[in-house]
Amino acid sequence: MNGIHDVRTPAGPQAAALFDLWNVMLVTCTLVFVAVIVVLAVAVWRAPRGTEQTSPDATDHPRKDTILRRSVGTALAVSSVLLFVLLFASLIADRAIATLPLTDAVRIDLIGHQFWWEARYDPRDPALTFATANELHVPVGRPVLMSLRADDVIHSFWVPNLAGKKDLIPGRESTIAFRADLPGVYRGQCAEFCGYQHAHMALIVVADAPADFERWLAVQRQPATEPSTAQQQRGRDLVEHGSCAMCHTIAGTGAKGRRAPDLTHVGSRSWLGAGTLENTAASRAHWIADPQRYKPGVDMPPLAAAPADLVALSAYLGSLQ
Amino acid sequence: MTTASGSVPSTPGSRRRASNKDPSKTAARRFLRDGAGPGSAAAAELERTWTDKEGIIGFLKANGHKTIGLRFVVTALCFFGAAGVMGGLMRHQLATADSHLLGPDFYNQLFTVHGTTMMFLFAVPVMQGFALYIVPLMIGTRNTAFPRMTACAYWLYVIGGLLLFGGFLTNTGPDAGWFAYVPLAGPEHGIGKRVDVWNMLVTYSEAMGLMVAVDITTTILKLRAPGMTLRHMPLFVWASLVTSVMIIFAMPMVMLAANLVQFDRMLGTHFFNPAEGGDPLLWQHLFWFFGHPEVYFIFVPALGFISAVIPTFARRPMFGHDAIVLSLIATGFLSFGLWVHHMFATNVPELGKSFFTAMSFMIAIPTALQIFCWIATIGSGRLVMRTPFLFVLGFFFILLIGGLTGIMLGSVPLDLQVHDTYFVVAHLHYVLIGGAVFPLFAAIYYWFPKITGRMLSDRLGKWQFWIFFIGVNLTFFPLHILGLEGMPRRIYTYGPETGWGFLSFLSAAGQVINDFSMLLFVFNVARSLIKGERATADPWGGGTLEWSVSSPPPACNFFALPVVSSREPLWMPSGDVTHVSGLSAEIREGLTTTVIDAVPDTRYAYPGPEIWPFVAALAVTLWLVWSIWSVPGFAWGLIPPAMAFIAWYWPNKKEAIEEVTWEKEP
Numbered sequence: 011m012n013g014i015h016d017v018r019t020p021a022g023p024q025a026a027a028l029f030d031l032w033n034v035m036l037v038t039c040t041l042v043f044v045a046v047i048v049v050l051a052v053a054v055w056r057a058p059r060g061t062e063q064t065s066p067d068a069t070d071h072p073r074k075d076t077i078l079r080r081s082v083g084t085a086l087a088v089s090s091v092l093l094f095v096l097l098f099a100s101l102i103a104d105r106a107i108a109t110l111p112l113t114d115a116v117r118i119d120l121i122g123h124q125f126w127w128e129a130r131y132d133p134r135d136p137a138l139t140f141a142t143a144n145e146l147h148v149p150v151g152r153p154v155l156m157s158l159r160a161d162d163v164i165h166s167f168w169v170p171n172l173a174g175k176k177d178l179i180p181g182r183e184s185t186i187a188f189r190a191d192l193p194g195v196y197r198g199q200c201a202e203f204c205g206y207q208h209a210h211m212a213l214i215v216v217a218d219a220p221a222d223f224e225r226w227l228a229v230q231r232q233p234a235t236e237p238s239t240a241q242q243q244r245g246r247d248l249v250e251h252g253s254c255a256m257c258h259t260i261a262g263t264g265a266k267g268r269r270a271p272d273l274t275h276v277g278s279r280s281w282l283g284a285g286t287l288e289n290t291a292a293s294r295a296h297w298i299a300d301p302q303r304y305k306p307g308v309d310m311p312p313l314a315a316a317p318a319d320l321v322a323l324s325a326y327l328g329s330l331q
Numbered sequence: 332m333t334t335a336s337g338s339v340p341s342t343p344g345s346r347r348r349a350s351n352k353d354p355s356k357t358a359a360r361r362f363l364r365d366g367a368g369p370g371s372a373a374a375a376e377l378e379r380t381w382t383d384k385e386g387i388i389g390f391l392k393a394n395g396h397k398t399i400g401l402r403f404v405v406t407a408l409c410f411f412g413a414a415g416v417m418g419g420l421m422r423h424q425l426a427t428a429d430s431h432l433l434g435p436d437f438y439n440q441l442f443t444v445h446g447t448t449m450m451f452l453f454a455v456p457v458m459q460g461f462a463l464y465i466v467p468l469m470i471g472t473r474n475t476a477f478p479r480m481t482a483c484a485y486w487l488y489v490i491g492g493l494l495l496f497g498g499f500l501t502n503t504g505p506d507a508g509w510f511a512y513v514p515l516a517g518p519e520h521g522i523g524k525r526v527d528v529w530n531m532l533v534t535y536s537e538a539m540g541l542m543v544a545v546d547i548t549t550t551i552l553k554l555r556a557p558g559m560t561l562r563h564m565p566l567f568v569w570a571s572l573v574t575s576v577m578i579i580f581a582m583p584m585v586m587l588a589a590n591l592v593q594f595d596r597m598l599g600t601h602f603f604n605p606a607e608g609g610d611p612l613l614w615q616h617l618f619w620f621f622g623h624p625e626v627y628f629i630f631v632p633a634l635g636f637i638s639a640v641i642p643t644f645a646r647r648p649m650f651g652h653d654a655i656v657l658s659l660i661a662t663g664f665l666s667f668g669l670w671v672h673h674m675f676a677t678n679v680p681e682l683g684k685s686f687f688t689a690m691s692f693m694i695a696i697p698t699a700l701q702i703f704c705w706i707a708t709i710g711s712g713r714l715v716m717r718t719p720f721l722f723v724l725g726f727f728f729i730l731l732i733g734g735l736t737g738i739m740l741g742s743v744p745l746d747l748q749v750h751d752t753y754f755v756v757a758h759l760h761y762v763l764i765g766g767a768v769f770p771l772f773a774a775i776y777y778w779f780p781k782i783t784g785r786m787l788s789d790r791l792g793k794w795q796f797w798i799f800f801i802g803v804n805l806t807f808f809p810l811h812i813l814g815l816e817g818m819p820r821r822i823y824t825y826g827p828e829t830g831w832g833f834l835s836f837l838s839a840a841g842q843v844i845n846d847f848s849m850l851l852f853v854f855n856v857a858r859s860l861i862k863g864e865r866a867t868a869d870p871w872g873g874g875t876l877e878w879s880v881s882s883p884p885p886a887c888n889f890f891a892l893p894v895v896s897s898r899e900p901l902w903m904p905s906g907d908v909t910h911v912s913g914l915s916a917e918i919r920e921g922l923t924t925t926v927i928d929a930v931p932d933t934r935y936a937y938p939g940p941e942i943w944p945f946v947a948a949l950a951v952t953l954w955l956v957w958s959i960w961s962v963p964g965f966a967w968g969l970i971p972p973a974m975a976f977i978a979w980y981w982p983n984k985k986e987a988i989e990e991v992t993w994e995k996e997p
Binding site for chain 1: 434435436439507508512514515519520605606609610611612642645646647648650651654676677678681685688689692693695696699700702703704706707709710711712713714715716717724727728731732735736738739742743744745746747748749750751752815816817819820821822823824825826828829870871872874897899902903
């Protein structure tokens with residue numbers, strides 16, 4: 011689940027409006043560029059050549075100057091008109107983006123941290139709310155209304171295929187609304203420089219068919235699955251009694267830390283460390299043993315554990331579907 | 332005041348007295364005056380008076396505008412080279428996915444120092460350096476208005492730059508970006524002394540920029556040759572004037588803002604701390620209110636270069652001179668109304684953002700007008716295809732792409748897609764390289780003979796142009812596409828799954844070509860300095876006053892100050908009066924003229940070479956460095972600069988008597 015990330019393949023109405031605007035701009039600007047360069051090239055080509063000794067022509071040429079003045083005036087008028095056209099196109103796109111109908115919107119609180127994303131679904135309903143991290147699921151065809159906050163420094167939410175970006179600023183709450191019309195996996199990445207690991211702060215947005223989305227929601231609201239093997243039980247013991255629980259939460263277990271991503275359903279996510287490593291049994295073990303190797307500067311410390319324990323931890327976390 | 336030929340409306344200086352009261356005392360002295368041509372005793376004396384002293388002390392004392400201007404240019408080009416190497420390292424790191432050449436810590440310092448150096452230590456100073464060198468020659472005067480202040484500014488600039496690079500080399504390089512957004516640069520997240528170094532460097536270099544801007548503004552407004560009314564002022568001088576006035580308005584903003592951050596960091600204030608009622612967005616407003624005009628501090632002088640080069644190589648005066656002047660002024664004004672287009676992704680009110688879209692589009696109009704006037708001039712002239720002109724043609728191509736992507740970025744909705752991506756990196760490099768570096772090379776090839784007395788090789792220059800042109804496009808064009816493909820700026824690495832590898836590799840390859848072009852330039856300069864062809868006074872057949880003096884110019888610039896009656900005095904020789912004379916040849920004396928009509932106003936005694944500007948710069952350095960590492964240092968450190976400035980301005984009795992004597996002499 012790599013996820014696509016390209017402004018030119020919109021998957022929602024807003025990204026589509028932006029892509030239309032982009033095309034208008036691209037065509038207009040290309041035409042202007044070609045026109046100016048052609049006129050310049052013709053001017054250079056047709057003008058007679060001189061040398062440094064050519065005596066400068068400082069006299070008045072009323073006829074020639076009139077022609078030049080008219081040409082410059084016309085070019086300026088055309089430029090101004092084109093700028094108005096672009097301004098109008100820009101305002102129309104702006105309006106299209108701002109008028110997305112929000113009835114029946116999925117509400118998500120998105121909180122930016124150095125260097126990961128915390129998401130809380132249905133934040134206003136204590137019975138329904140749950141937390142996840144770095145991977146969002148949204149239903150196709152339903153709007154998503156996201157409230158953006160930052161915990162430490164400024165981050166920026168941006169999933170190019172869905173919508174433009176919006177900053178997450180400490181002390182300010184902002185909102186962004188978007189809708190995915192095509193099912194798929196979309197990748198976004200923090201777009202405001204936020205420190206050491208700004209490069210590893212990706213966010214995956216999975217657009218599911220509505221029924222799949224409801225199923226996903228139902229699973230996410232459940233506490234973590236119980237271990238089914240002795241190895242997984244060992245892993246859970248390590249989490250609960252080791253240092254993991256100091257920062258991470260796994261609902262239904264003794265791990266209730268609030269500093270780091272919620273791991274209740276970590277096995278269902280496709281990436282570790284906000285897009286740093288693909289989520290496989292081996293990479294989970296490597297990551298737990300030494301996260302600094304893959305994401306230097308991340309808050310998570312290395313874990314000095316026996317290889318068998320690392321495998322057990324990885325197995326347990328992998329079982330948290 | 333007498334004239335070399337004919338009569339000039341002799342306006343007695345306001346400080347001049349009618350006659351001298353002690354003829355016996357003056358009899359012993361010769362009281363040599365300027366006006367005689369080279370070879371005369373007066374000319375030799377004038378030359379000796381205006382020559383800065385030799386030796387190390389003389390080097391530190393120098394304050395001639397040519398010396399200081401050239402130092403600014405050469406130092407800025409050194410910083411350009413250093414920052415270019417940093418850019419090359421970054422492109423190298425990003426050439427492949429998951430590259431481990433550089434770590435995040437070093438990379439973040441690298442792009443911060445690269446941006447800071449390019450903006451604060453290269454682009455603004457190199458433009459100001461050129462203005463310092465060329466403007467007095469173009470307007471027909473012997474020095475800038477405040478030579479000591481400018482000398483002091485130069486030392487502050489060098490020391491500030493060394494401070495930044497000293498920090499970088501000792502792992503104390505700033506790492507919060509050249510924009511230093513809080514809270515990342517604030518006390519809680521900008522740990523260590525790295526951001527403090529940045530804040531101090533900014534305060535330094537902006538103080539430098541401000542001092543030079545005040546000097547250039549005053550020089551242009553008060554020291555123009557008699558007859559050079561505002562209507563007759565060359566376009567490069569106009570561009571320098573507009574830039575300097577803009578600097579005077581914008582620079583204090585960033586100094587203030589950097590100091591507020593420093594107060595937050597050092598003294599525990601809460602200007603930007605949301606938990607205590609501060610606001611991180613305040614910094615962005617303050618920074619970009621300076622930061623957007625900053626782009627135009629770099630771009631407007633470059634427009635002046637273009638307007639200086641085109642008439643010479645098209646063998647005709649500029650078409651639409653007045654329109655270009657008005658465009659420059661309009662650009663200066665409008666540039667202060669654009670800053671929010673750097674903040675479209677924040678939650679600034681939407682309606683307000685639309686206003687900034689309209690403003691951002693509007694500033695395209697004066698630039699478009701200038702481009703059309705230049706093309707009209709080129710099309711109706713007789714073209715001389717030399718290297719400077721080639722760089723001007725390259726400027727059109729590259730700047731136009733940068734300008735048009737700028738319009739795209741000015742649109743609120745589109746900006747939300749490409750803001751803070753590689754699209755912006757591509758845009759800003761097209762604007763700054765096309766809009767500043769190409770004109771800068773045009774200016775270097777154009778004025779190099781005037782400054783050094785030797786020609787640069789035209790053949791090597793043309794090679795350099797084509798290599799650079801190809802390299803720049805190869806380096807930066809692919810970045811547009813990377814931005815659309817979702818690649819954010821300021822990331823030190825990316826995974827192979829992103830698919831950004833190929834275009835990044837192309838970009839790195841382009842950077843190698845750029846490096847080669849720069850080496851060719853250095854070789855061309857070195858070759859020319861050793862065995863270049865000697866330049867005549869006017870090798871290009873230019874029309875402005877700097878081409879009327881020998882190459883390199885004499886220390887006094889003009890043996891007799893010219894009188895001007897047209898825009899291109901060398902192309903349209905004036906009527907009966909060509910020069911004024913009568914200023915002292917024994918002390919540094921200048922002639923001030925009125926602001927609009929350039930009618931002779933007063934005589935003005937310049938300070939000679941002094942050590943105090945250098946000492947004052949050292950004292951200020953002591954304060955700033957001390958204040959980085961200690962809070963009491965912020966207060967106690969003020970004592971040395973205070974002492975240095977008092978010593979600097981301590982009245983000198985001997986000089987005062989000398990000046991009064993010269994005032995009284997008829």
